[in-house]
Amino acid sequence: MNKKLMAVLLTGLMTSQVQAAEWQALPETAPAPADNPTTAAKVELGKMLYMDPRLSSTGTVSCNSCHNVMEGGDDSRAVSMGVHGQTGGRSAPTVWNSAFHSVQFWDGRANSLEDQAKGPITNPIEMGMKNHDQAMTVVKDIPGYKAYFEKAFGKNSMNIENAAKAIAAFERTLITPNSAYDRFVKGDKKALSKQQQDGMNKFAELGCVGCHSGAAFNGPSNEIGVGFYAKFPTFADNDYVAKYKLTDDKGRGGVTNNAAENNMFRVPTLRNISDTAPYFHNGSVKTLEEAVRVMAKTQLNQDLSQQDVKNIVAFLEALTGDYPEISMPRLPASKGSSVVAD
Amino acid sequence: MNKKLMAVLLTGLMTSQVQAAEWQALPETAPAPADNPTTAAKVELGKMLYMDPRLSSTGTVSCNSCHNVMEGGDDSRAVSMGVHGQTGGRSAPTVWNSAFHSVQFWDGRANSLEDQAKGPITNPIEMGMKNHDQAMTVVKDIPGYKAYFEKAFGKNSMNIENAAKAIAAFERTLITPNSAYDRFVKGDKKALSKQQQDGMNKFAELGCVGCHSGAAFNGPSNEIGVGFYAKFPTFADNDYVAKYKLTDDKGRGGVTNNAAENNMFRVPTLRNISDTAPYFHNGSVKTLEEAVRVMAKTQLNQDLSQQDVKNIVAFLEALTGDYPEISMPRLPASKGSSVVAD
Structure with a gap:
């Protein structure tokens, strides 16, 4: 593993307790690069x-x-x-x-x-x-x-x-603010149920926030172009690895040809996660409950109680925000002539 | 060919000159069946x-x-x-x-x-x-x-x-009123160019209106459930038939198993036809110009001049109406569980 990656990962692990206290709401606009301002x-x-x-x-x-x-x-x-x-x-x-x-x-x-x-x-x-x-x-x-x-x-x-x-x-306009979680961290303490708050605390306590922190729950640091990666699975000594073929894909290592980066993946956002089944890079896990179980075991070596799983899932459901209304574009016509060849 | 079909076809042919004088604008609402009123x-x-x-x-x-x-x-x-x-x-x-x-x-x-x-x-x-x-x-x-x-x-x-x-x-809400043609027949005589009006007259004179009449240019009679069919090709003694494989598909005959109805097809609307390349039941013709040439030859046994083809295409382009704005629906989420099996 190269030093930069090691530093990023360690930072992730060491700041998990801090992050737990730094729950962030999702911004309503996204940054654009200097050479492509949004118009x-x-x-x-x-x-x-x-x-x-x-x-x-x-x-x-x-x-x-x-x-x-x-x-x-x-x-x-x-x-x-x-x-x-x-x-x-x-x-x-x-x-x-x-x-x-x-x-x-x-x-x-x-x-x-x-x-x-x-x-x-x-x-x-x-x-x-x-x-x-x-x-x-x-x-x-x-x-x-x-x-x-x-x-x-x-x-x-x-x-x-x-x-x-x-x-x-x-x-960059596809942002989903105003989830129950966002309202909660902005001060509406009734926005999350008791179960969701229990799940939120468990999520922090377990250390999920080591990787899934920040406003989008995709890493503590998200400078554009740098990347925040995690090894998945980190703990491979469990039945989930074979069952869900978790080591078949080299991930980042397949791009860099650096064996130390095998099975490392860009940490995905957890925003709207209950709307995106099935789960993981290979889509091998069909339910969010099972995804929570697998992550706890493979990333944190924890066996969760069924109650903890349900509480964390309830919390994750609170990360679904408001999808903006989008009008359908009119796609310009090819005007009397076919353009599709295949 | 059964008597009902023969009657419908003859009606189509005999009324072509009448129809030419009966250009109709597209209604802005569509009829709904008694057991499914639109809400x-x-x-x-x-x-x-x-x-x-x-x-x-x-x-x-x-x-x-x-x-x-x-x-x-x-x-x-x-x-x-x-x-x-x-x-x-x-x-x-x-x-x-x-x-x-x-x-x-x-x-x-x-x-x-x-x-x-x-x-x-x-x-x-x-x-x-x-x-x-x-x-x-x-x-x-x-x-x-x-x-x-x-x-x-x-x-x-x-x-x-x-x-x-x-x-x-x-x-039934997917209707495109207010084309240049519609504005023309409603009285705006500047809505069509000279070329488009020439094409419109040629379209009637040739007899295209025998089948492509009515507000949607899909038949003189369109009682729901009855059907208006035409034999395509009617004149099969030309090179287009082999080139575009026009007799390979039995059409209506494949449904009724009545050989007399082989190669008969429900007459399609010409509304927005310049936005729907390629053409015909088998999509074999890539441009609207060629589609006009093929139809004139196979249905009316006419060889059109290039100018007539261009004029008719210009007229057909005037049948493109206003597409209503549609907001994208939010598709309900499967809520943390995969529903796609295949």
Whole structure:
């Protein structure tokens, strides 16, 4: 394990008690990078591109197919299904509040939402475009898109970098504030039930907050591009590891080729977690109760009582916030000519 | 050919000149059957069910996947793609203004939108559910749906018949009035360009209105459940038939097993036709220009000049109306438990 990672992990563990006292509400706006300030025109274009299945080779898979904003921002599946019914090895992370992740993908291989947005378009088992030029050729062949790019980025701006910037700008609006938990930490002491408060205290006491802290419950430090990773499983001497195939995926190690980072994953947000079954990077666990049990055992070597599990689940349910209303975009028409080839 | 069909067809041909003088604007509301009056509660529930991919075995295909209301109400594909990347032999008809079709599906095998809505859910290459019970088990396993069914249909109302009624009620709201053509026939003589008016006159003069008449351009008579069919191709002695495989699909004859009805199809609406490439029941023709050429030859035995083709296409583009703004529904969460099996 490299020193930087070790430092981040130790910081996580050592500050768990402090964090417990530092419950944070979710901000209502997300930070944007200096080279891509959020504007209404970018968000409008980004929403169209995000919803447009014509960005896939078959015309059937949009960003929203696997990260459905009408649901919990994922696809309800163990592992996602891309073009021609192909499946990969990982479960789609929620797009809701993804702006608060310091790195993107389970293995952190993208440092920004902009960078992330480009990945699935050319992944052969996801959206299946041969390259970004092919994707942009489709976008250019749809006459209506030009005006939206010009409004957002100026003349001659129809390129993949701007498409990704627009999608990222839209994603930065996907925030779910005002959960019962948020109201509680802002002072409404009736916002959480006794059971939820018991669960919250147990969550802190056990040390879950070592990794799941901060406003999005995804790490104590979330400087964009740095990444906060945890080894999963940390304790591998239990039956869950084989049952749920927890060591099959190298995670971060698969990106860095550093064996010390095998099975390390970017810590996911717990916001709206009860809306995103099934669970974990491989979607192997079907219920939130079981996910809590598995995490306690594999990360903290704890066997929880059934009452503790129920209390923690009740607390986690209080992390579901207000999903903003979204109007459906009109996707510009291809105007009398087919643009889908596959 | 049975007498009823013959009568309908003859009526279509004989009234073409009359119809030419009877250009009709699109109504802003659609008729509903006596046993399913449209209500706001049904439309709200129906929109959710229409958008919910969990009604498919894989959790990836909703009604909206192939009949995308963000686009022209179809999927931009030649033939649709269902669960596990499977494809069938027909192109998805648009859902926009489908309430004005007297029968549903290309072969008219459903007499109502309610009846149609049930079909794809259990079609093994579309949404892939084993049966309607399996689909309704998923809906019942999502806690939030119960309240919406009760609001729309009363207590103990979670069944496939009511799900289909709700979807149909939503679909009856999918109307696109106020096209340039509609404004023209309502008296705004500047709503159509000279070229579009030339195309409109040619469209009538050629006899296209024999089948594509009425407010939705889908037949002179559209009593719900009766059906207006045309033989396609009527004139098969041309190269288009082999090139576009126009006789491979038996159409209505495949439903009735009456050879006289082979290659007969429910006449589709031409509303928003420039937004629904590619064309025909098998999606074999990629551009609207070519579709116009093929129709003139196969249905009327006419070879059109390039100018006539362009004029008619310009007229057809004037049939694109105002798509209403639709807010995205929140799909109720499965609450910490996975509901997708496949």
